Amino acid sequence: MDQKVQEKVSEHWVSVLVKEIISSTKPPFTVASGITTSGPTHIGTASEFIYPNAIVTYLKNKGYDVRFIFIGDIMDAFDAIPKPLEKYKDKLEPHLGKPLVHVPDPMGCHESYGDHFLAEAVGLMEKFKVYPEIIKNSDLYKQGFYDKYATLYLKQRDKVRDVVFESSLREKKGKEYENWYPIAPICEKCGRISTCTVTGFDGEYYTYKCDKDVEYTKGCGYEGKAKISDHNYKLIWRVEWPSRQDFLKVTIEGFGKDHATRGGSADTASAVHRLILGREPPFYYRYGFFLLGGKKYSKSKGIGLDVNTVIKLMPPSVIKYFIYRADSQEDKNFDPTGQNMLLIYEDYEYASTLTQPIESLSRADRKKRIAYEISGERQWKAKYLDVLLHYQIYRDWEKVKTILNDREGVEYLKPFIQYWIENNFVPEEYSFSINPKKPEDMKGVIEFADKLKEGMDQLEIHNLVFDTAKSLNIEPKMFFKSLYTAIIGKDKGPKLGKLIAAIGPTRVKEILYQFK
Known part of the structure; x- marks a missing residue:
């Protein structure tokens, strides 16, 4: 095996990435990530802040100056009502097709639907001790950050269109090619963004029709015109992404493997950087999907556990360890059964004991040690399984604290164990009480x-x-x-x-x- 390949196999993925970053990119570093806040945050979308946080933490531990920014993509179109929110269907359905930032919050506690779920994501970041600088892309549009890029792309429409189509492996012919524009206008009359088609640009004004049928909603038929400086538009994703990387001076950004496929948006972003903006793209890395029973997590389809549920089952540090311990590009199949979660707890607890010099550890233990170091320190001394077992025996938290000689640790684990018991996550063999019954066969x-x-x-x-x-x-x-x-x-x-x-x-x- 090639020596460099051998080194990669034997190292934790974050140490490999950081070595590549340091050798190819000059500090100071700006690490970026973001999400479209289209519904409740599950562990799949949580990966958008958990993975970059590993890189930020590792770089900071090495003494580098790092800026960590997180973009809330609340200008994206509201294109589906997630299953958990179907009870608000009457309130939400009239707003399908509008930017998320213009959709009312059905719970009535935030300025918009997009703001509501961005705030939920930020609250979860805090529980995971992840503290990026939060930026709403709606604010970036209002403040005109995208204007020079939109104007450039409109004026060089033919060139930009060819770059987008070639990099995304689409044929440069047909109606899609002929009608392509780099912006998506927001209809002045109905407020929808997903139903508008640009019909022309004269160097100052763009014209549009709100006439598209996008299955979940239809355009109102309005025809209008506007200036880029009106800030009533959004760049299409494949040119928006490299644009903000440019003006935010992003040097490192990751993405799911759907963006990393040949012809995916990462290929287009790289091409736009090099061929339109005249610069090298940021350092890109990719990560795998989160699966639940083999299926990809999806907010709109209701596939996946809400992260608020997951963090009642396991502390954030253990969840991060589960995510960090395997290669970042591997899919993580989260199986929320008690037996599987006990194994995750046990592995995290084992990793916390690896305090000897890292060079003396086996290859597997080195990876576990690094995963533990960037996950967060263990807050209990007794083993989780022992706490669970003793509580099942005594049903008295004070007695458990005394027997295990870990008052603070048992108190920390108490809400997790109570949630397991109350919601039937305890594996069958650990779900018991002292309940003597005479055996059929007393022999021995x-x-x-x-x-x-x-x-x-x-x-x-x-x-x-x-x-x-x-x-x-x-x-x-x-x-x-x-x-x-x-x-x-x-x-x-x-x-x-x-x-x-x-x-x-x-x-x-x-x-x-x-x-x-």
């Missing part, structure tokens, strides 16, 4: 109790179960079943040695002796 139960001694650890107890079964010629599987039934009234549960050690051998002996 009392003999096991006789040999059980205070001070035994979970491995010694586990071995005692097998030794007792072997000495009495009992099928181990059936003996485990008898002991689980006698202690928790179920056929199975947590690892038996761990369970008995947590309850305490003395108390377990008392439970078992009642069946003498």
